[in-house]
Each structure stands twice: as C-alpha cells, then as structure tokens.
Amino acid sequence: MLAERYPYYLANKPRQPNAELPVTDKYSGEVVTRVAVADAAAVEEAIAAAVRAAGPMRKLAPYERQEILEHCVRRFRERAEELALALCIEAGKPLRDARGEVTRLIETFKAAAEEAVRGGGEVLNLEVSKRTAGYRGFTQRVPVGPCSFITPFNFPLNLVAHKVAPAIAAGCPFVLKPSDRTPVSALLMAEVLAETALPEGAFSVLPTRLEDVGPFIEDDRLKLLSFTGSEKVGWDLKARSGRKKVVLELGGNAACVVDREPGESLDFIADRIAHGAFFQAGQSCISVQRVLVHEALYGELRERLVARARALRAGNPRDESTTLGPMIDEPAAKRLEGWIQQSVKRGAKVLAGGGRKGALLEATVLEGVPADEPLCAEEAFGPVVLLQSFRDFDEALRVVNDARYGLQAGLFTKDLSRAMRAWDELEVGGVVVGDVPSFRVDTMPYGGVKGSGLGREGVKYAMEDMTELRLLVMRQA
Amino acid sequence: MLAERYPYYLANKPRQPNAELPVTDKYSGEVVTRVAVADAAAVEEAIAAAVRAAGPMRKLAPYERQEILEHCVRRFRERAEELALALCIEAGKPLRDARGEVTRLIETFKAAAEEAVRGGGEVLNLEVSKRTAGYRGFTQRVPVGPCSFITPFNFPLNLVAHKVAPAIAAGCPFVLKPSDRTPVSALLMAEVLAETALPEGAFSVLPTRLEDVGPFIEDDRLKLLSFTGSEKVGWDLKARSGRKKVVLELGGNAACVVDREPGESLDFIADRIAHGAFFQAGQSCISVQRVLVHEALYGELRERLVARARALRAGNPRDESTTLGPMIDEPAAKRLEGWIQQSVKRGAKVLAGGGRKGALLEATVLEGVPADEPLCAEEAFGPVVLLQSFRDFDEALRVVNDARYGLQAGLFTKDLSRAMRAWDELEVGGVVVGDVPSFRVDTMPYGGVKGSGLGREGVKYAMEDMTELRLLVMRQA
Amino acid sequence: MLAERYPYYLANKPRQPNAELPVTDKYSGEVVTRVAVADAAAVEEAIAAAVRAAGPMRKLAPYERQEILEHCVRRFRERAEELALALCIEAGKPLRDARGEVTRLIETFKAAAEEAVRGGGEVLNLEVSKRTAGYRGFTQRVPVGPCSFITPFNFPLNLVAHKVAPAIAAGCPFVLKPSDRTPVSALLMAEVLAETALPEGAFSVLPTRLEDVGPFIEDDRLKLLSFTGSEKVGWDLKARSGRKKVVLELGGNAACVVDREPGESLDFIADRIAHGAFFQAGQSCISVQRVLVHEALYGELRERLVARARALRAGNPRDESTTLGPMIDEPAAKRLEGWIQQSVKRGAKVLAGGGRKGALLEATVLEGVPADEPLCAEEAFGPVVLLQSFRDFDEALRVVNDARYGLQAGLFTKDLSRAMRAWDELEVGGVVVGDVPSFRVDTMPYGGVKGSGLGREGVKYAMEDMTELRLLVMRQA
C-alpha cells in the first residue's frame, strides 16, 4: 500500500512542505495518496544545489559511481513487490506489466553500474602531416554538468531510470520533474538514492506545477534537457531550451509489417502483435499502432488478432488475472474513443472492441482507417491497432515511411534481402526483424527520427549525451 | 587575379542572374569582383533540390564518395596558388597564411576521402537477460538528410571545407551560405564540386541577403544546421532552428598559461604566442587573447613578446614579406581600437602597438586590462594579446575558467601532474600542452563548451553529427 | 617483357651477385629470366640490417609512412600493365586475372596508406576499485620489430602486398622470401620500395634456396613470422618458430552451399561458382572445391556448371581471350590428375574436363567423390570442383564442417535465419552469403581456423599482428 503522503526530494533530502498533489488509483479513480509540490523557490534551490554538486559529482571516481548504482540495484530487488504495486496503483498498470517494469528498472541500473567503470577515451594520432609532427591527442569524456529531466506517466520507473542511472554513471547532478499523474514511483526511487553517497545536491525529484516548470526548460545553468513525452510539448521545449543540449524521446505511430513469408507462424505473430498493441493499454511510445499485412495472409492474421483482442481480460490491474488495465485517465480514453468514432464515420470498421467504460477502453482492432485520420496519423497511445493489407514489399516500406513519426518499426519476414532493405530504407530509429516494434532492451540505442525526437537513450548512449569530449593535445619537445 | 563576376551554384550548377554583391580587396578597399546573390526563390529551389538529392546521396556507395573527394583533392592541389590568391584578396590574408589555409583545405578533404570508406557500425549483444534471449543488434549510421551550412569570413576555404567535405563523406546534400564578405573562395570550391559525380541537387552555394536567410535556419526540411560564427548570432539561431540538430562553432577569448617550469625556452614560447595571437590579424576563434605567465617569468616573456609584436611587418597581404594584414574591415578595426582605448582609460597599459590605419590595426600587447573589460571578457578577434601574471597554478586554472567562453586553452608546463589537472579541470573543448590554444589539426575533435558552442567538428566528428544511428534488431527463431 | 636478369634487394638496395634462379614462362615452360639468389651470408646481412632499421622504422611519423605507401600506389598505377604482364608470364595467369591482381595490389597499398595515419589507442579507466583510485591508463600500439615473410606463387603480387604494405604502415622492417617459382613480381615491388624514403635496412626481398631459409623461420631477432602457403609447411614452421608470433594463412577445401531457396538465379549462381572454382586455374586458397546443392536444384545447377566449365578457353595466358591458364607446373597438374583418377576408381564421375596437357588441366567437374578421397579432403588447388546434393540444411552445415580446413564458406540462401545460423555454426574464418567463398576484399579480416591457419590478414588486422599493445599507467598525486 502507498503511504498517506510523500515528500519531494530537494538536494538529496526529503521535504514535505505541503501535500498538495493528489494521486489517484487509476482504476478506481480515488485519491490514494498526496505528494508534496515544489514551488518556484524550491526549483531555484534545487538548481542552485545541482550547480554546486557538479564539481563533486565530476570528481566521484568511477568505482564510487558504480557502488552507488549497485546499492540501487540491491534495494530495488529488495523492494520489487512494493515498487510494482505502486506502479499498479498510480499508473493503472496490470501487475504482470508492473513487475516487468521493475525488472527492467533493475536491468537499467545494472547496465549503468557496469558502464560506470568503462569510461575511457581515445589516443589519437595527430601526425597526419608534417605540420603536426610531434603532437599527440587524447580524449576523455567529462560530464556536461547539471541536467534537467522531465518524464512521462507511462513508465513511471523505467523511463525515469533511463535518465537517472546514466546521469549517475556519467557524473551529472540533476533535477527531475516526474509526471504529476504518477509521481510516486520516482519519489520511491529518490528514497533509495537518498541512502547513497551521492554528493549533496546531486539529485532533486520535484513534482512541480506547470507554472513553475519554466526553469527546468530555460535555465542555462542546466546544460542538458532530456525530455520524454508528447511530440508537441517536446518540440516546443527545444525552442525554449536556450543553450542546452536537448534530447527528445517523443511518440510515434509504430508500424509492423507482416510479409508474405513472415518466417514465423501466424499464431506467434498474432501473439506478439497483440502484446505490442495492448500491453499496458497501448500506452507505450512503441506500441504497435499500424499493422501492414501481405494480402495473402491478411484474412488469417486478422482473425487471430481479433480473437486475441477479445480474449484480453479488462479489469482491476491489481487482480493477477487482469491483462488490460485502464488508460491513464478518462479524458485520454475519451479522446481516443472520439478518434475511433471519427474514423468509423469515414468508413473504418471496428473488428473488435471499441467500447469504453470510464478510463477503460476495450482492446480495439480496426481496418479501413483512412491514412489522414488522427487514429492513423497521430499517436494513438491507447489499446488500438489498425490493420491494412499490402500487395508488394515496396509498397509496405512506403506506407511505413509515409508518417510524421519514425521511432521503431517491426518486420516479420524470412527474407534476408528484405530485412537488409528495411534496415537501409525505413526512416526510423530501429527496425526489429522477427518481432514487433515494441521491442526494447535497456542497453540498446533507442530513439526516433522525424517527429519522434532527437538523440538516443539506452544507458551507454544516454551517457554520451550527458558527457562531452575533452581533448588533450601534447606537443613533445 | 579574380574574375570579373562569379555565379552562385544552385543544385550543382552555376547561375548568374545578377552580380549584386560587390567583393572588396580587404587591403585596398576596392571592389575587385561582383558575385551573384540568391533571392528567396533561389533559396527555396536549392532546398527543394537538396531534399530530392537526399535519396541519391544516401545511395552513393562509399567508394563513390571517396572518388568525389579525391577529385577535389587533386583539383585543389592543381589550383592551389589561385585559391591562395583569392584568399589573399578577399580576406586580406598574408600570402603565407593563405597558402597555409589551402594546405589545410587539402588535408581536410583528404581526411574526408579516407573517412568515407570507413563507415561501419557495431554488432551488439542484446542478450543481457533471459527476456531478450535470441535477439541480436546491429547499428549503422545513415545520413541525416539535407544540411544547412552558414560560414564565416575568417577561413573562407577551410571552415567551409569542414562542413562540405564531411557532408559528402557522410552522404548529405547541403545548402551553404558563405560570408558575404568572402564569398569567392566558397564559389571556387563549388566550381570544383560541379566537376564531380555528385547527384543533382547535392550542393548549393548561395550568397544570400540577410532578409532571405530565414529558410537556412528555420526550414524543417533541413535536418542539421551547422553554423560557424559569432556567439550572439549562434545562440539566436539555435532558438529559431525548429527540429534541426544544431552545431555551433562560436568564438572565444582563448587563454594560454605559461607555468613556472614551462618545459620550453622562452624564445620558443614567445614565438608560438606571437604566432597564435597575430596570425591572420588575430581573426581566428582560437587566437591567443589572454596570456597568463608565472610571475617568475613575466618580465622576460613580456619583453620577448613586445619585441615580436613590433617586428611584424604590416602591409599589403599580397606582398610576400607582409606578416600582418588588415582586419576584415575598418568598422571591425575601429571596434577593437575602441575596446583598447576603453581599457587604457581603466588603467591598462599598451606595451606595443595600439595604432590603427584603416582596417590595419597594429599588433598590440597590453597588460593590466581589467577582467570585466570587453577587451578581456569578449572575443577580441583581432591582433591583440593581454598579459597578466599569476602566482600559483591553481590561480591560473581559475582565471582561465573564469570566462564565458571555453574553446581551447594552451599550457606550457613540463609538469605531468599539472598537465593532467589542466585536462581534468579546464572547462574547454581542448587543452593544448606545450603549445598555444591556436593549434588545430583538421582531423581532431574541435569545438567549444559554455558560450563557445555546441558539438564538435573535425572530419570524423562532423560526420557523426551528419549521420544518425539506425539500429537493426534481429530475433532468431 | 621481362628483363634478362633481376637482382635481389638487400637492405633496400639491388644486388646481383649471381643469376642462379631460372624463372620459366608457366605456359611455354621456357626459362624467360634469371634471378639472383641470396646465400646464407646475404640472409644474415639482411636480418642484421632489419634489426638496425627497427628503431628508424618505429620513429617514422605516420604521415611519413603514408607518403611512402602513396608513392607505391602512384608507381603501381603507372606500371600496372608491366606488372600484369610479369604475373601473366611467371605465374601463368590469364591477363584479365593478372590485371585484376594488380588492381588489388593497388587497393591493398591504398588501404595501408589510409590506415597508416589512423593509429591510436585507448584511454582506459583504471579506477575500478578503491585500490586503484588516482590511476589512469593509456595504450598505444608499437611495432613488434623486424618481421619475416614467406609468400606463395599463386598471388605473387597481392599476397606479398598483404605483408609488405601493413608492415610499412605499422613501422616494421622485414625480410621477405618470395616463392622461387614467381620471384619477379616481388622484385618489381622492391624496385618501387627502393625509390622511397624507407630507412636503410627496412626491407629485403631475397629469393633463397631451401637450405638457407632456416633463419627466416628460426632467428629470434625476427619477431613475427607471417607465412602464406601450404598446410603442412605452415604448421611445421610454427614448431620451429622460436619466440616469434606466427601468422599462418594456409589452404582449404572451401565449400559453397546452394540452399533450396538460394535467393539468386541459377545462372548467376553457376557463373559465380564457375568463377570461384576455375579463376586462375583454381590456385587460390579460397577456390570453390566443394559445392553442396539442395537436391531440388541439383540437376539444374549441375547442367549449368558443366556448360560453364566446358565454355572456358584454355590456352596461352597472354592471349586476351584465354580464360583458363596452366597450373603452376606439370608436377602439380599431374598430382591433381592422379587424385581425379583415384576418385574415379572409387566411383566418382567426371562430368566435364578431366584431361591434362602438360601443366594445363581442363576445368573439371565431378560428382560422387568419396569424402575421404584427397580430391575432397585435401586442398585440390587446381581447376576442379566436386558436386554433391543434400536434403536438409542441417546436413549441409554438417558436411561443410566435416573438414580439416576452415577458411571461408559460401552460402546461397534467401533465408535470414539460415544465414545467421551459418554465421554462428560454420567453423570457418568467414561466411559469404549470396556469393562464393572465393570473395575477398583486401580490407576485410581474412584467415582460417582449424587446419587453415592462425591469425587474420587484411590491412588493419595484419597491422594488429605487427604491433603490440604498450600500456602507460599514470598515477596522479
């Protein structure tokens, strides 16, 4: 069970000046806890503390950073069930999914612990012409300094971890604003961070009202802004980000192509697509939204997908047998229901689902959705999947690319040459062959192109953004 | 001699719709040639052509990119004297310096030719936990697409080359706006590019009026904006850059520290500092502006520096014996003269130089300039160097870091431990031990922190910015 | 035409103490030139000179090594036709093949020129535990010192280049013993090397009698022995190599698998196999010797291969229309003819060829050759290819692996998963999907496992063997 109230963490320490942010159980809609909210003064104090912590963080030896991260791994393992329950309540995530996220939280911190002692740089030959005889070069990566993190509600632990763990491994202090709908998970993480030897000021986790968020974005003492969230907000932040480096992990309308010879049984493929589309109510940036099926397989795969959508058990996420939980709130579910209805008006056909009860939208399968409908062209971010057939592979590639987004794409094919072509031609951050676009392992480079964002996360890749190359040239007499 | 008029290059082809941009000989001030100026329609046409060229550029095989770059190397070697003369005239650069820049132009293209066939990526183990058994990862770098380049007057060939050569090696088409004060060099480069097999639309070199420059910055069909120029302009561009990646190579007020045991003779050090400070009239981003000398050596080094400043021969850059040419124009020289006079009012002492004749400012050595004077705190970008003494090494590091800029720093020391400390603690892109901060070899990572910019150039590093990681995940049945 | 006599090169200089080694035209069998042979004293002198040259070679700056290699590239381009003719005469190689080898010679030197300025090493984090706080590590690769090279007759230029060019790029002097059947090509290369700034003693190219070869193998002043040649000799050398590092590029009986869905037309496949099997009379370490064809395609592919074998024009290699030249000498052709006849006695069937005229063996296709016959189990090293069918892919992998050798294997399949399995399971140095095992590009890692050798060549990889890691640890007070 959750505590009655949660403090925020400012400069490594809990503070409970108020309990102004109500957090609801996303299934029942009831307020289950209240969280302290940082005001403008607190945000300023946190940033100032992070600036002071930049030197001490930089000077932490790699093995010290590793020890801090290993402490977190140990504690997350010990508190796994408690963390899963918090996710379940505040994010409405079915327990199985919640436990899966805790597993990945641990993997993310473990990967960062391993990476922390890797560091290193290059010894460069600079003697490329007579002019530079006697010079040699060395590089190291140094932390950029205080970072600003803004995180979303859909993975309240692991998407926070993807910023926090690399920051510690890289030696950067940070201020983090969690989603105001799911702040508890990040605060539980902060509890664990507070047990470590992180220098004072190294971290602040601050639920903050919109009107006080400005400095997270605009304050130039912060050297990096890493945001995960919606497309529109993301690009606006970039324009306001001043001199900061900016990493944006935005959304997508991920496509999955099932080629004529898909290399796997249709049952397997249907299982994976159903998982990719309906897992945590489709609220994942790489949820399967568009499925392109070769016409020869279309009917058979449609049948299987519809059956799987119908077999999902919607209900209370805390119930072990629930496989489909609510969306984050009723407005979100209504928004998506509206898109569905609007599509239907333009000729789309609902094959399964379509109904809504409060925040709980049924697992929905459609076909015939026009490409310019929001349901297809925008990020659905809910348990909805659209089917369409294609005749030849070139056409399928073209349809995948004909989107404003480009995060990941899935491709079921047994054909080597097509796999390579997809890798060469699909305008996305990652092509997943033999599985859905929803695949992610926390060490891989992850991130989108086009409307889906800028930069890559994944522990090692995030650390690259959080550090900068510093060259040493030595002239030898 | 220069031609009477020069066309611009739009989508690989010369066009001469007008000859509206007069280009002066920077020494005589006379208009020596006229250059075509692109209007808004031409800019739009160039961008549209670059968008169309993105596919063909991406598909150029590495060896084809190499052949194009090798052609350029051959032609620049053949036309070296002609290029040097153009630099000499339009940039007012003494012939020796101009020839040096041509040599580096060639080195930059040669490095890009070598890099073009390097490409590659990583094979990643993704099996970091049971969940991902059977998956493997591969990365490749793919071109980001059409790029926008804006370049300055101080190295009209080589700073253009640092954008153009990596773009070709990486497979990106581009539109480039050269400085309107020195457009000829870039247009001569375009002549050579037009001889190659670059796909249609791959490059445009367009002198453009300020009022028509907007699309270079704001058009989101361009995926990268790489700007070299002044601090103020640079950061403004970033705010207007939309969804583009942004690389900014801005200025600095580079410092050079001469420690008590400098590891070199004072004569050598004085030679290097004089070179670093007065080379092409100090108009280099890494010109030596601040010299911090250990008090035990201060008097002796000052004497040597003053002697060297006085020994420079100002005059017509085309004269082989000239070692100090004009600044880019009289307003620039007046601006810097004003800063000098303002410093003097606040107690600074001119040890050498200080006089001005038109755009020709004498090589000037000062001491006692207050730290908050523009002459110290801003980028001087002229033939001026400020001396100050220090008592201990910590103090010297502090003074170097106490600046808004952070491009490169020089350090003369024989002490291993101090060299390492400088590398660890100086907030700059590069620390040069045993030489002045003005050192650069075109393959090394180059770029600043703090006010000095974002990102790194140097052929391989620029190519990283011009490409993005694309992951392939394969699940093996 | 060849000269009447050729000197050997000792310590960079030509010497003609005798002309004792007759070199024949491999087609006519006539002696066409005579080459000087090094005696024991000359070998000793060369080694001593190489030892003295080790320091100067190590000290050559990277750009100096590059300039030397670029000189060679230029000169080989200028002398290409002459080199091709020498190959044609002394190796009996059809002109087209000879020109192909010269092209690759040039590519190998070009790759080495590019690699020469790459150098570099790593900056290592050593602070992995409290015990090592304050230490940091750096690596560089230093040349191992004088090398010993022994090269074969089948690529008298390019297999020499694969040792010589990396040695220059890496900074190692060397003594080289070319094949006594094809020494002229290596001596022409030496002529070009002698034009460069290589330090005295950096290279010796010494045709040497068997009884004087000992020091090439056993002298411990030589730090690396790199041998390309037959299996038996190779492993014997290793046992006699003393303290040297040893690289062995030995032979193989390369297999090519044609799967049920091969992903290419049978015509294309037959073209590639015919090329891979009969190219320069099959005298390549990666000549196609065993072809495993899925039973469904067996008949059709057999027919095509037989047709292609019959279509080859045997004859004088100097004739532009000749596509099949002689083997290196009559004993070699007789040896292989004997293997064929012995196979036939055990039930093998000759589908094409089988006849011999002097050193000229017809392009021969067989089926039904027992696996334990030398023709299958040993390296044929002649224009012979064996066909067999298989029923399932596992069986094909097993047959490929059931060999004493493991250099490269080819696989025609469109199936992604099988391509990955072949990569994971075939015990060879390289798996070529979509082509024959005979594919090689001179920059790729190349070399075998099992009986096929030790270590990898390919410019960068050879340089790794020719250098050793030298660590610098710095403790910072």
Next chain:
Amino acid sequence: MLAERYPYYLANKPRQPNAELPVTDKYSGEVVTRVAVADAAAVEEAIAAAVRAAGPMRKLAPYERQEILEHCVRRFRERAEELALALCIEAGKPLRDARGEVTRLIETFKAAAEEAVRGGGEVLNLEVSKRTAGYRGFTQRVPVGPCSFITPFNFPLNLVAHKVAPAIAAGCPFVLKPSDRTPVSALLMAEVLAETALPEGAFSVLPTRLEDVGPFIEDDRLKLLSFTGSEKVGWDLKARSGRKKVVLELGGNAACVVDREPGESLDFIADRIAHGAFFQAGQSCISVQRVLVHEALYGELRERLVARARALRAGNPRDESTTLGPMIDEPAAKRLEGWIQQSVKRGAKVLAGGGRKGALLEATVLEGVPADEPLCAEEAFGPVVLLQSFRDFDEALRVVNDARYGLQAGLFTKDLSRAMRAWDELEVGGVVVGDVPSFRVDTMPYGGVKGSGLGREGVKYAMEDMTELRLLVMRQA
C-alpha cells in the same frame, strides 16, 4: 583450516581416486593436506569432456555466462576468509597479502561478469571499390574451443582466475593444471564452479604429475594454451604446442627508475619500492628487482630503503603482524641465497638482509651487482632488490632496456616529456609512471615482450585470445 583431503575436478565433478599429492604449510614445512592426482586416463577423459562441452559452452547466452560469474563473485565474497587462509597456508603468504589476493580474485570475476554481456563485433563497410559494390561485412567473436591452462604457485587464486573467468565469459571449456605446490586454492575455486550451471565438461581442475602433463601442451583438440610461469618452461611449451594459440605470461627482472625530479617524496617512493620488492616475498612477476636512482637522490633513497627492508617482520604468515613470509620452498630460497653470495664475490655489497632460515630469506638490498650476474640478469623471484645510480635519463632508459625481459617498468618523474619518452622507448608491456612496476589492476592489458612472454591478459584482453573473429559477408542482390 584445510580439509584432510581434496578431490580433483573432472568434467565439473569432484573425484577422489587417491590422495597422492601432499601439500605443505609453506611456513612450517609440514604436510597439511593431501590432494588427488590425475593420471593420464583422467587427463584424457577431461579433454574429451571439454571437447564435448565446446558446443554447449558456445551456446550459453551472454546473460547465462554472466549469471555463472556473478554466482562465483557472491560465493567468493562469502568464503573470503577461508580462501585467504588457504592461500596463507599453502603459499606461505602473509594474511594481509592473502586477503588482498582474494579481493583481486573477486574483482577479476566481477570484471568478467561485466564483460560477458559486452560481446559484440563490427559492421564493416566493404564497398571500398567498384568491385565490391553491394557487399557488407559483420564480425563476431566466437570461442576458440577447449583451452588448456597451466598456472603457477605465486598467486594460486588470482592467476588462476585470470584464465578461468575470461574463459567462462568467452564461452570456452577448459582443463587446468594448477601448481602442484599450491593446488588447494584452485580446487576451492572448482568447488564454487561446480555449483553453477556450467555445462558438463566445461571445466576440469587436475593436479597432474609431470609425466602426464603432455596432453595439456600437445593435444591439438585443445585450441589455446595459456601458461603463466617461468621463462624457460614457457618457451619450451611454445615449441611443443602444435596448432594451438599460445599465451605466455613469464617472468621479468622489473626495473624502477627514480628520476632527479621524481614528483613524489622519497618517503613515498621508498614505501612503494619496498612494497613492490618485498610483497609476498618478492614472488611476483612484476616484483621490483632493479632500482635505478638518479645520483643526486641515491644516498637518501638508499638509506630509506634499507630502513624499510629492516623493518619488515619475517615470520609465520598466519600471524597478522607478519609482513614477510617464506619463499615457496627451501630450494628456492637456497638458489637465491647462492646468487646473492655469487654477486658478493664479484663485488656486490649487501646493504640489508642476506640471511636465510629455511625457506625464509631476509628482505635483501644490494648495490654494486654486476649486470651479468644472475641476480641482476635473471628473474630473482624473491625478496631482493638491487640499487644502482644513474647520471642522465637516457642512460636510465638504456639500462632498463638492456635486459632479456620486458614485462613492466616503473618510473618516478614529474616530467611530462620524460614520461612520454619512457612510454615510447621502454621495451616492456607496461610503463607505470608515479609508481612501481608491480602495479596491476585486473582489467588492464598485462603481459610482456622479449623474454617475458607473448600476448596479454587482463579480462577483456584474455577474452580476445580465447575467441576468434568470424566474418559474415552479405551480398545484397
């Protein structure tokens, strides 16, 4: 306390067919336990099992290898005191040193656990010329197969770990022959390995009589021979190693140079040299044997070293206050005593120590030892250090290099340029600036040149030797 008897491990399982190998307490000389000895049949059985295990080991997923290694880390932590005591007894190692070795054992396994999931390879551009358009390359490293390990008595845990842990991480089964004087530590490690999921046959730890050791060296089913031990044995093994890759970690007579401006206080330097020379009775491959001191510091440093040598407390290693334990046995101590006496006859002067009681040799400091005396030219491998002065730095470098060995060298200097020169010019595997040559962290590349061996250990580097590059070329239609 040790058990009464220890089984050997054959194919992962303990076997106690006999207890024929008596193990003594190296301080008391009493037999304290007895260990089973493998006969020829057992060795053969172990090798056959390792061959069968090669496939399963190769197929272990990286995360499975990591789990096995993490299990070992946990168990070694739990059993640390017991392991330290075993070292103390069977190797005569003072408890503090023994605990230090256990700490490093853990670090070595931890590093291997981290490295196990790193794997990976390269994606190669092969399109370097028109001929290869359409080809791309990929590399992976695959395990070489069954390995043979022979380990020495001086670090009975950690030098075993340096072979075992990388083998597990790389996926190679192995047979290991520990020193017959210190077999217990390796068998305790085997106990822990037997608790893991290693496939049957993956490991055998077999104390073996000299007459049965042959197959460890000669059997060509074993693909790598990694030996740590004496120079003479090592090079003999190489000649007998058949087709195996060979890694030899042999000894040295490591030098430490103390330059005129050493950059540290003489007290610190004397502490480090005393530690490096007398740590575990000098029985380390990188024990300080030769100290070269600038003449200006010679007298002062000599005095300090003599004082430190005299301050060591010889005695029972189990006693917490003991700082100098016995050598491995009395013959070893007598051998070294003999060398000392022989040196004295030729004019050397004993400044401290020199006495012997059984296996216990006093910490001995000498000066004036002729360079050609075994005490200087051979590996002393005991608590002896030789002092000599030098006049200039060049001379010091020359003396260091004038040795048959080349493992590591230490250098105390504050001078950057000299540190770089030492890195460039000293013929050793590693140069340690600011500390003694005895420094090692278990992740760094470690190994010697000249007589000191072949190849590098250190987890990642050992894994490179235990794997081989396998290339995949894909031709895209």
